[in-house]
Amino acid sequence: MFNPYLPYPVRIEEIVTETEDKNLKTFKFAFLKEEDEDKFAYTPGQFAELSVAGKGEIPIGIASSPTEKGFVLFTVNKVGVVTTHLHAMQPGDIMGIRGPLGNWYPWEEMEGKNVVIIGGGFAFTTLRSSIVYMLHPDNRPKFKDIHVIYGARTPGMLLYREELASWEQRDDIHMHITVDATTDPGWKYNVGFVPAITEKKAPPGDEETYAIVCGPPIMIKFTQPVLDNLGYAHDHIIMSLENRMKCGIGMCGRCNVGKEFVCKDGPVFTLAQLNTMPKEY
Amino acid sequence: MIDYTQKIREIAARLLKEGTVDMVIGFRKGTVPMMNEPCFIRKPEEADRLVWDSHCGINLANYLYDRKEKIGVVAKGCDSRNIVTHIVENKIKREQVHVIGVPCTGMADKRRIGALSEKDGEIREVSEKEGRITVKGDSFTKTFEKKEVLQDNCTTCLHRNPVIHDEMIAEPVEEQTGIDPFEDVKRIEALSPEEKRAYFQGLVADCIRCYACRNACPLCYCPTCFVDESRPQWVGKSIDPTDTMTFHFLRAYHCAGRCTDCGACERACPVGIRVRQFTKKLNKDCVELFDWEAGLTLDERPPLDTYRPQDPNDFIK
Amino acid sequence: MKWIKIEKEDFPRGLKALAETYQCLGPVKGEKYHDFKVLDENRPPDFDFLNTPLSPKFLVEPQSEILFEYTLDEKKEDAHILKEAQKDLPPRLVVGIRPCDAAAFLLVKRNFDTEKYKDPYWVRAYEALTLFGLACQTPCAACFCTTAGGGPFDEAGLDALMVDAGDHFLVKILTEKGEAACNTAGWENVVEEKAALDAAALLKETAESKIASTVETDNLKQQSTTALYDAPFWEEVSFSCINCGTCTYVCPTCWCFDIQDECYGCSGVRMRNWDSCMYPLFTLHGSGHNPRGTKLHRVRQRFMHKLKYYVDKYDDGIQCVGCGRCVVSCPVNIDIRRVCNLMNALPDPSTVCPV
Numbered sequence: 001m002f003n004p005y006l007p008y009p010v011r012i013e014e015i016v017t018e019t020e021d022k023n024l025k026t027f028k029f030a031f032l033k034e035e036d037e038d039k040f041a042y043t044p045g046q047f048a049e050l051s052v053a054g055k056g057e058i059p060i061g062i063a064s065s066p067t068e069k070g071f072v073l074f075t076v077n078k079v080g081v082v083t084t085h086l087h088a089m090q091p092g093d094i095m096g097i098r099g100p101l102g103n104w105y106p107w108e109e110m111e112g113k114n115v116v117i118i119g120g121g122f123a124f125t126t127l128r129s130s131i132v133y134m135l136h137p138d139n140r141p142k143f144k145d146i147h148v149i150y151g152a153r154t155p156g157m158l159l160y161r162e163e164l165a166s167w168e169q170r171d172d173i174h175m176h177i178t179v180d181a182t183t184d185p186g187w188k189y190n191v192g193f194v195p196a197i198t199e200k201k202a203p204p205g206d207e208e209t210y211a212i213v214c215g216p217p218i219m220i221k222f223t224q225p226v227l228d229n230l231g232y233a234h235d236h237i238i239m240s241l242e243n244r245m246k247c248g249i250g251m252c253g254r255c256n257v258g259k260e261f262v263c264k265d266g267p268v269f270t271l272a273q274l275n276t277m278p279k280e281y
Numbered sequence: 282m283i284d285y286t287q288k289i290r291e292i293a294a295r296l297l298k299e300g301t302v303d304m305v306i307g308f309r310k311g312t313v314p315m316m317n318e319p320c321f322i323r324k325p326e327e328a329d330r331l332v333w334d335s336h337c338g339i340n341l342a343n344y345l346y347d348r349k350e351k352i353g354v355v356a357k358g359c360d361s362r363n364i365v366t367h368i369v370e371n372k373i374k375r376e377q378v379h380v381i382g383v384p385c386t387g388m389a390d391k392r393r394i395g396a397l398s399e400k401d402g403e404i405r406e407v408s409e410k411e412g413r414i415t416v417k418g419d420s421f422t423k424t425f426e427k428k429e430v431l432q433d434n435c436t437t438c439l440h441r442n443p444v445i446h447d448e449m450i451a452e453p454v455e456e457q458t459g460i461d462p463f464e465d466v467k468r469i470e471a472l473s474p475e476e477k478r479a480y481f482q483g484l485v486a487d488c489i490r491c492y493a494c495r496n497a498c499p500l501c502y503c504p505t506c507f508v509d510e511s512r513p514q515w516v517g518k519s520i521d522p523t524d525t526m527t528f529h530f531l532r533a534y535h536c537a538g539r540c541t542d543c544g545a546c547e548r549a550c551p552v553g554i555r556v557r558q559f560t561k562k563l564n565k566d567c568v569e570l571f572d573w574e575a576g577l578t579l580d581e582r583p584p585l586d587t588y589r590p591q592d593p594n595d596f597i598k
Numbered sequence: 599m600k601w602i603k604i605e606k607e608d609f610p611r612g613l614k615a616l617a618e619t620y621q622c623l624g625p626v627k628g629e630k631y632h633d634f635k636v637l638d639e640n641r642p643p644d645f646d647f648l649n650t651p652l653s654p655k656f657l658v659e660p661q662s663e664i665l666f667e668y669t670l671d672e673k674k675e676d677a678h679i680l681k682e683a684q685k686d687l688p689p690r691l692v693v694g695i696r697p698c699d700a701a702a703f704l705l706v707k708r709n710f711d712t713e714k715y716k717d718p719y720w721v722r723a724y725e726a727l728t729l730f731g732l733a734c735q736t737p738c739a740a741c742f743c744t745t746a747g748g749g750p751f752d753e754a755g756l757d758a759l760m761v762d763a764g765d766h767f768l769v770k771i772l773t774e775k776g777e778a779a780c781n782t783a784g785w786e787n788v789v790e791e792k793a794a795l796d797a798a799a800l801l802k803e804t805a806e807s808k809i810a811s812t813v814e815t816d817n818l819k820q821q822s823t824t825a826l827y828d829a830p831f832w833e834e835v836s837f838s839c840i841n842c843g844t845c846t847y848v849c850p851t852c853w854c855f856d857i858q859d860e861c862y863g864c865s866g867v868r869m870r871n872w873d874s875c876m877y878p879l880f881t882l883h884g885s886g887h888n889p890r891g892t893k894l895h896r897v898r899q900r901f902m903h904k905l906k907y908y909v910d911k912y913d914d915g916i917q918c919v920g921c922g923r924c925v926v927s928c929p930v931n932i933d934i935r936r937v938c939n940l941m942n943a944l945p946d947p948s949t950v951c952p953v
Contacts, residue, residue: 001718005665005857005868009679032679053668053678053868054861079884081511094678217887243889244881246857249715252873253854254880256899257889258823259907264714278827280881280889280899311931313740318931319838339930343840403648405739419808487630489652489661491874493842493929509879518858518871519662549929551651551844553630 004249007051007096008036013071014091020156024122025087026063026075029097040100042066043107044129045240045268048099049248050074050086058082059245059263062100063125065132067139072097075125075159101248102267105130105238110210116147116202118223120194120215124150124159126240127214131167140172144208149201151178151194151219155187176201195222198230205232212238224271237271241281257281285333285383288450289355292381294328296353302379303350306341307331314407314416315391319344331355335409335427338388340545342499346372354378357385359434359543361443362576363499366539369582372502382446384454387427387435388544389414392553394430398423434544434557437462444577462542463565469558481526481559487552488525490518494556495532497549500539507531533559538567538583541576601794602780603787604760604767610642612783613693619782620691620728623657625650634692643694645762648738653850653923654699655706657692658723661847664867665719665857671864680868687722691779693730693760698741698919700729700755701748702850705919708912709853719870728775731756735801737809738922742935745812746920750805751798761798768794813938815916818909821944826906827898831940836897838930843874845900845924845932851917854880875899901937 010029018024027050031037040048042062049057058080064073078087089095105126115134119127127150134143148167152158158177168175168189178190178197190197194215203209211232213223220239227237243255243262250264258277260266269277293305308317309330317336321344322328333355341354342363356364361380367373389409394416398404401421408415415424428436437460442453461467472480492508495501508516508528516531517524542564546556567573570593571584584592604612616622617638624643626635632647634654666680703724710720734741734750743749753759757776760767768789771777780786846852856873859866873880876897881890890896908917918934925933 001716001721003682003718004715005717006682007680051680052859053680054670054859054866056859056868057857081514083884096678096680242883244883246855249717250712251709251715251717251853251855252857252870253709253875253903254873256903256907258827258902259911276824278824278902280895312933312936313925313931316931320834321837339838344837402736403739489847491843491847492877493840493844496840496842497929509877517860518856519860519869520871521662549840549842549844551848551927551929 005098005247007049007057007098008040009033010072010095010097012089012091012093012095015089018075018159019122020154023078024075024159025078026073026159027086028071028073029095030071031097032094037070040072040097042100043104044133045104045126046100046102047126047248047267048072048074048097048101049245050076050082051096051098052082052085052089053095055082055085057098057246057248058086059101059248061126061129061240061267063128065129065136067133067136075122075128077122098248102263103265105212105268106210111142112144114145114147114203114209115143116209116211117149118194118198118202118211118213118215119148119150120219121152121157122159123214123216123240127212128160128163130212131173135167135170135173145174145203146172147174147176147202149176149178149194149198151180151190151192151197153180155179155182155184174201193222194219195226198223199226202227202230205230205236207233207236210236210238212240214240234272234275235270239269239271239274240267241269242267243281285450286331289331289333289381289383290328292448292450293322293331293353293355294325296379296381297323297328298325301351302353305331305353305355305381306344307355307381308333308337308339311336314404315389315394333383335387335389335414336391336407338432338544338548339497340499340543342367343497343545345378346502352378353381355381355383356443356446357383358438358440358442358444359385359541361445362440362541363543365445365576365579366500366541366583368579370539375579380443380446380448382443382449384443384449384451385435385438385441386412386454387431387438387441389427389430390432393432394425397425397430432544432548433555434542434547436460438542440574440577445579463561463568465558466562466565469562481529482522484555484558485522485525485529488520488529488554489552490520490525490528491551493549493551494546494554497545498536499543499545500536501532503535507535529556529559533563536560537563538571538573538585539575540564599791600771600777601789601791602769602771602785603789603794604769604785606765606767608785609767610639612785613637613642614639616691616779616783619689620779621688622691622693624693634695637693645694645732648736649696649698649734649921649923651923651927652848653702653921654692654695655702655850655853657690657727658703658706658720659853659855659872661872662869663719663871664869666868668866668868669864670861670866683867685722687726689728690726691728691730694732695729695756696734696921697731697750697752697754697756697759698734698743698748698921699850700731701752702755702919702921703727703729704755705851705908705917706853728757728779729755730758730760730769730776730779733759733761733798733802733805735762735805737805738926740811740922740925741809741920742811742813742922743920744806744809745815746918747915748919749802750809751802761801763797763801768798770794770798811922811935813920813935814942815905815909815938817942818905818916818938819913821906821941822946823902823906823910825946826902826941826944829941829944831944832894832898835901835932835937835940836894839876839893839897839932840930841876841878841893841896842929843872843876844927844929846874846876847872848923848927850921850923851904851919856880875903897932901934901941904934905938905941
């Protein structure tokens, strides 16, 4: 019987410190067994449990795109027991990945539509996956305009800075990078909170336009009325929830929001769905 | 007990009507025999919900802290001692509580009564009158002298009357005298180390780590209990006997000098573990070493969080 | 449907024969209470019990269970790689399980045996069971199985149902597993169906009539989730709760668990332990945020899960078999029957005059 709790063994290939506070690191993993990479077929928006023997597991959004082969990427914030241990690990170390888990952004539904990605802080990981996925030559024709509004506290707290810069150079994606504040005279992008930039830069909402919103609760709280004003219908606002998880497969019982399990029925929900659910996230 | 109930209702209604308190915490009639449920009322007309009988064993001091309201609380002797402990430990302010003191003649032990009626069948109804408790099942009626079926801690209780109160619902009852509360502890003290170990292992063998004992205890208010800490993780989470034992012993030590022997832990345990066997030894030590019983005075801090030059120090040799 | 008769004096002989093939378990009287234990000649089942205070769910979901083993010894080639823990899972025969507890396995199965994922530990342990239920002829005062979707003679989830008929058991064989166990035991005294049915029906009627407590559930499905969630009664319902895990641990239909790693030197295990929605830690985020940070949240979660979320998710009744264990064991007398009725009777908010 397939054991959904058994992680695939992986090797840490590379570790990149992403942010100036050194609290976010991106881990590049390679599967020890080649066939496991095929079994780990994922779609942007999904997550996986990173497993460290002796410490436990931690659910993390997949930051790489399925169009990137030979590795998977996870950006991990140092918070608890497992993530602290992970941050101390080195390339070459062996650990595990279990997944992919959960649902994904509604790519089929969004085909032929405009996609507006709105992200804040370190909740940009599955959004990176989504951008890389959409920009792949095989996929780019499937979408109309792509907007990205991404903000962090300071320039040094932005994830994937080199990639952000390279996307800025492209003409098939509208980048609106912003920081809450900066003293850097060389900063050439926006200054302001994500909701304010969204108000200024996001296209108006219509049947043809979807917004994917990921960020800290405070950002989501103030972005939602902006999207309402812009005319986004609640079933066109896509969000990804986080709750404490253990099993990742809807069995252990802790991550539910109403009758839905964030790990299995989510993490991706439309705002229209969330409106009918208790606010337990 | 009817007059107790009546008196509690009158006082609660008056306090709420006068605005002396915002809420009164007491007991309402339970849904199963020999159980009453802690409850609160906020309006004078709700006072009829409150009851008092020999099944009000739960310690209401557990419900007082982290609240904003001015609270009236129905308190028997042990509850009042835990209120004192809360005040001394800065969990509540004296002026936030209005103590409605209940002179107590002990609480009935539903397990003991259940065991004494086991052969007859399940108890479906209970009543009490003039110091006797009568239980009824489908095909039996049995009457017990209340003093024969008290909770174990009530049989050795030396403070049945509230030690602080803003008003009393009745005249104080006579305190029990000539009792050695630590007879059982002395028996354990006389055992060899191996026998002690076996004794305590046997005590907790059935533990399911539900933490009812801890959560029922008014003293266990730590924001994160040591068993729940993950950084570092002091105790394993399984039902490994060593972890279970660690939990019980450490919890007991955290209660040293604070425990009023209210029996909340034992009453709450769903598998009938005699949890007080852990705490009582420390209570005895506090009496012998520091002449201290917890929760009797607002003017003194418990011995284990103060230092006095005359503290016994024979253990440093 | 086949009925057989087992003389009580023949029971031990049958169990002895069964022990060749099965690990046999049954209710055994301990110092304080009855519990399901492995049977042998010195430890016979004792059927003179109402029900066990602890549910037999541990037969399928033990309180602590090792899932994986591993070594952290860098010298070993497989260091840090998890290996499924090998388990000896003999066929197990459980005699004397109450119908409510057997039915509970079916409710829990929906969680562990899904289309998308199967929990191999749960599924294997469940499949290894053969359940010989014992009809409840003296239901407990706190039982409400007849309005929770079952009954004292309910057959759901059982392989055979035993009815105590004085000096013998009348046994209704319900599945092939049940038939196979009877053959192994040598219990083959087939009785005429009509007569057995009549005898059992009479006892069943008597037993059902003894169940005095009920719950109302007819309205739960159509109640609005958010209206129930925001219902005014939760403060009052949750007030006395001390947030221990007793209700969830004694419950045959509570399945929530935690996953933990533990190491001894270089050898480690990943295990699962029962967990409880009553504990603040259950949902605490790494950031310190807790979506169910108060006891009101947690008490509400327990009842909403059992009486609303489950009802909506599976459309087949409540996640409760009415065994009454939580009612009896709760240290502060929180009563699911009362809460269920409050939830069922919550007025539609659109029809209530907002005063």
